[in-house]
Amino acid sequence: MTTLPLGLRIIYLLRWHKPAGRLILMLPALWSLVLACYQAGITPPLDLTLVIIAGSLATSAMGCVINDLWDRDIDAQVERTKNRPLASKSLSIAVGVVVLAVAALCAWGLSTYLHPLSFSLCLLAVPVIVIYPLCKRFFALPQLVLSLAWGFAVLIPWTAVTQTLDGNCWLLWGATLAWTMGFDTVYAMSDREDDRRLGINSSALFLGEYVPGAVLACYLLTAICLAVVGVRLQLAAPYFYALAGATIGWLSHWWRLRQEKEPSLYPALFNQNVSIGFVVLGGMILATLT
Numbered sequence: 001m002t003t004l005p006l007g008l009r010i011i012y013l014l015r016w017h018k019p020a021g022r023l024i025l026m027l028p029a030l031w032s033l034v035l036a037c038y039q040a041g042i043t044p045p046l047d048l049t050l051v052i053i054a055g056s057l058a059t060s061a062m063g064c065v066i067n068d069l070w071d072r073d074i075d076a077q078v079e080r081t082k083n084r085p086l087a088s089k090s091l092s093i094a095v096g097v098v099v100l101a102v103a104a105l106c107a108w109g110l111s112t113y114l115h116p117l118s119f120s121l122c123l124l125a126v127p128v129i130v131i132y133p134l135c136k137r138f139f140a141l142p143q144l145v146l147s148l149a150w151g152f153a154v155l156i157p158w159t160a161v162t163q164t165l166d167g168n169c170w171l172l173w174g175a176t177l178a179w180t181m182g183f184d185t186v187y188a189m190s191d192r193e194d195d196r197r198l199g200i201n202s203s204a205l206f207l208g209e210y211v212p213g214a215v216l217a218c219y220l221l222t223a224i225c226l227a228v229v230g231v232r233l234q235l236a237a238p239y240f241y242a243l244a245g246a247t248i249g250w251l252s253h254w255w256r257l258r259q260e261k262e263p264s265l266y267p268a269l270f271n272q273n274v275s276i277g278f279v280v281l282g283g284m285i286l287a288t289l290t
Contacts, residue, residue, distance in 0.1 A: 004090070010099055013068060013085045014061045020271045021064075024183070026056040027277035028176040029153040031284060032169070036161035038288040039168060039233060047113075052157050055110040055122075061103035063129050063149070069096050070133035078194040111156075118160040125152035136201050143188060143203040147180040168229050175225035182218030182250075183273040185211060186257070189266040212257040219250035226280065236290035242283020249276045 004012075015021050029052050037044045068075065068086040075087035085091035111122040128149045135142035151173045158169040181203070188195070188204035189211065195202050207214045223243060230239050253269050
């Protein structure tokens with residue numbers, strides 16, 4: 001990787017060559033924006049939509065660099081991550097810190113555009129993002145901390161539109177926490193052997209043989225929370241059709257986790273969650289237009 005141009009190495013540091021991880025954070029933010037605007041009786045403003053999209057990209061960039069700075073020595077010992085720029089030393093720590101500072105400045109600048117409550121939530125999200133990579137060293141379920149970080153993707157857009165945290169917001173937050181806990185546990189399955197060897201915690205290790213059932217429970221809780229939000233907002237039929245399709249997709253993931261043990265399964269299921277998230281978003285948009 002040291003032979004690659006500096007700009008390309010920075011793209012690898014930010015994981016922009018793997019859009020699934022960026023999109024899966026952006027999706028709950030867009031869910032929140034669409035439903036909050038529907039509740040408020042307005043069309044999602046273009047400027048706010050662009051701020052939310054750019055903000056999710058900046059936040060994701062921050063999270064990736066923070067993660068790689070904390071974990072550069074661990075990543076170097078894991079097959080999946082050993083070629084990351086900081087782990088392989090194709091980028092220096094100083095460059096990583098500069099990239100982090102730029103991403104943080106971008107995120108801060110975008111957050112100042114939002115309502116004061118949203119801005120406060122942006123600030124509250126920072127320590128969660130910073131501490132998440134450390135949690136795998138001492139906490140049995142670090143994916144739960146990641147889920148809490150993901151939850152801010154719902155709270156920030158919702159308050160930017162409504163200036164409040166109401167019941168529908170918290171239901172969508174709960175759906176996002178459960179969904180994140182499910183798909184990131186699946187993602188962690190790829191690293192189980194390396195994590196066990198290095199003494200690193202993950203929900204995939206903690207749950208052991210119960211991973212398929214636990215993931216199913218997370219996805220069903222996601223579906224229930226999303227369904228309740230739809231009923232409370234009196235969304236039109238397209239939303240519930242989309243949610244039914246998403247639920248069938250999640251059930252198929254549970255079935256495959258029970259039947260298949262190939263390592264390639266876990267990143268594939270993670271990536272499929274992006275498509276499922278877009279199905280839910282499409283149902284939301286169609287329902288609000290009906």
